[in-house]
Amino acid sequence: MGLAIDASCDLPQAFLAQHNIAVMPVIVKLDGSVFKDNRNQDEIDRFLHMELAGTHAAETEPCSVEDVQRMFLDKLVLEQDCVFCLTITATRSPIHENVLKASFAILKNYREVRERAGVPGPFLMRVVDTRNVFAGEGPAVFEATRLIAAGEAPPVIRERLGVIANHTYAYMLPRDLHHLRSRTRKRGDRSVSLFSAVVGTALDIKPLLRCFRGETGPVGKVRGFEHGAEMLFAYAVRRVRAGLMVPVMCVSYGGDLAELARLPGYDTLRQACEEAGVTLLEAPMSITGMVNVGEGAVTLGFAAEEHEPDF
Structure with missing residues (x-):
């Protein structure tokens, strides 16, 4: 039983390797x-070194229906008997729809592929919308690895992942509001207005953005990026101490992770996770993520009972 994710899911490369998680790439031009965004650290470093994150005219090409079919029929159906494919929320990207369309052809044609290779038995593929973005995709993936390790049956896993997707919160603190507004407007998203971008930049006011059940928007504002990071991490500490539905806190940063570690309040979050037995997964933001929200942004994701943010 295996897992596949798209490149926008911010999880550490070591975690992906440990659990043999396949990554569906995104091409960034x-x-x-041209960058192949597949969570490879060398490619992320090349992108950061070229200092291109501020370029607003970037084009991204998500994994197509045909690409997904090839990835599964050439490789995954021969290596696994069941694959859960977890994607970025369908409200923000066509990736989920592409994977869903590809699954019909994969399930129709896998038998011949497996028979030619001498692989017996049926193949199952289940597509799960995480209903979230970036670090917010991580808790469902983490939970899937735990359930697979525990030997749970596919129907049980599928049901549980749906519950986690509906209870996962992702928060983002951007650095560059002009960049964020430019990219969101290109996608037809008006969540960051020109007025907010201009005033925010002039006064160093940053919005705190949330993604929950596929819907994104501001839930607070702070003066200064470092102060905002401190507030965000303090909020995450409170959620850890209140109890999480999945024992993981996922954090991503649009740059060198050493910079993340130096942000105010981050050490306190690390300590709180350690004390509560919660795994803290730190990952560089995907190239796709940095192109869309700007370099230097922080995102974090966790699964918890429904609540309102208390910034």
């Missing part, structure tokens, strides 16, 4: 350069 900007300023004459």
Whole structure:
């Protein structure tokens, strides 16, 4: 039984390797350069070194229906008997729809592929919308690894992942409001207005954005990025101490992770997770994520009972 994710899911490379998680890549084109966003650290480092995150004219090409079919029929159906494919929320990207469409052809054609290779038995594929983005995709993936390790049956896993998707919260603190507004407007999203971008930049006011059940929008504002990070991490500490539905806190940063560790309040979050037995997964933000929300942004994701943010 295995897992597949899209490249926008912010999880550490070591975690992906440990659990043999396949990554569906996104192609990013900007300023004459092409990047294969597949969570490879070398490619992320190349992107950061070229300092292209501020380029607003980037084009992203998510994994197509045909790409997904090839990935499964050439590899995954021969290695696994069941694969759960977890994607970024369908409200923000066509990836989920592409994977869903590809699954019909995969389930129709896998038998011949497996028979030719001498692999017996049926193959199952289940597509799960995490209803979240970036670090917010992580808790469902983490829970899937725990359930697989525990030997749970596919129907049990599928039902549980749906519950976790509906109780996962992701928060983001951006650095560059102009960049964020430019990219969101390109997608037809008006959640960051020009007025907010101009005033926010002039006064160093940053919005705290939340994604919950596929819906994104501001839930607070702070003066200064470092103060905002401190508030966000303090909120995460309170949620850890209140109890999480999945014992993991996922954090991603649009840059060198050493910079994340130096942000105010982060050490307190690390300590709170350790005391509560919660795994803290730190990952670089995907190239796709940095192109869309700007370099230097922080996102965090966790699953908890329904609540209102108390910033």
